[in-house]
Amino acid sequence: AKTEGKNTWQRYQDEMHEAMLRRLEMRSALNEAVAGGQMRLRFQPIIDLPTGDVAGLEALVRWQHPVRGLLGPNEFIELSEENGSVVAIGGWVLREALTTFAHWRTTEAGRPMRYVSVNVSARQFRTPGFVDEVREVLSETGADPRWLLLEVTESLVLHDADQVWADLRELRAMGVRIAIDDFGTGYSSLSYLSNMPVDVLKIDKSFIDDILHNPQQMALVETIVSLARTLELAVVAEGIELDGHRTALAEMGCSYGQGYLFSKPVTSDEFLEYLRTQSSA
Ligand code: C2E
Ligand code: CA
Ligand code: CA
Ligand code: CA
Secondary structure, eight states, X not given: OHHHHHHXXXXXXXXXXXXXXXXXXXXXXXXXXXXXXXXXXXXXXXXXXXXXXXXXXXEEEEEEETTTEXXXXXXXXXXXXXXXXXHHHHHHHHHHHHHHHHHHHTSGGGTTOOEEEEEOOHHHHHSTTHHHHHHHHHHHHTOOGGGEEEEEEHHHHHSSHHHHHHHHHHXXXXXXXXXXXXXXXXXXXXXXXXXXXXXXXXXXXXXXXXXXXXXXXXXXXXXXXXXXXXXXXXXXXXXXXXXXXXXXXXXXXXXXXXXXXXXXXXXXXXXXXXHHHHHHO
């Protein structure tokens, strides 16, 4: 038992060491990732729940790491916030997403879609010149500002209010729309909500997961949906995995939904294929 204990401790130390090295290696590799052409996008449809049409899509970043393979954002976005590389990554995502969407939107396949949703990290949003960068990318890609929905976090909108709200207002004056991502996981107060310069609330998956088995959870989501209606905001429910989720949300008047029931995030080719099957259905 004694040697076993030592082995466990040794293994623990090795794992800690390995994790630390991995973070260090990832941090420096992240700085090269955009310039090295290692970022990728995946696209997930957003569905108009009453009609079933594809209303738009969300662009989700991936990192094609030279050794570790394709990594999801949960494995590197936090690190990139820490070392600042999220600014370059976010800029790349914005340009790539709008270029792709503008191309689709002006060809037959993509014409019915209304918008592309792009995640913006708090650090990226607060970097001076962000609004100008959005304006530049819109004009370079020839995209209509109304095609762009920027997803920001609840905490960004709650803190730093003055400058952030001024920038949000400027973006909206250009025609860009703003969504609060993962709504409900932060601490929005009612008084804030009624004045926030935003257009859309996205309800986090964690609220949706359990609605079919937990009446309180269902009531909570209904409350958010009716609150949004009072505030004249559109609502997107994320994490719709079951047909029962879709039906319940449509019944309570939730306008949009996103989730594996419709499609996982997929490559651009797969997304176009998905659009084709939808329009012929
Ligand atoms: P998010 O913005 O809440 O994006 C939705 C996440 O939920 C995506 O994970 C998506 O794949 C996943 N998802 C969607 N529907 C379902 C479902 O029905 N079931 C399950 N189990 N999952 C579902 P992903 O792509 O791993 O992204 C994770 C998070 O990383 C995003 O959460 C977002 O906060 C962040 N992120 C993604 N792309 C970017 C980006 O370009 N910039 C920044 N700053 N953050 C990003
Ligand atoms: Ca999002
Ligand atoms: Ca979300
Ligand atoms: Ca989420």
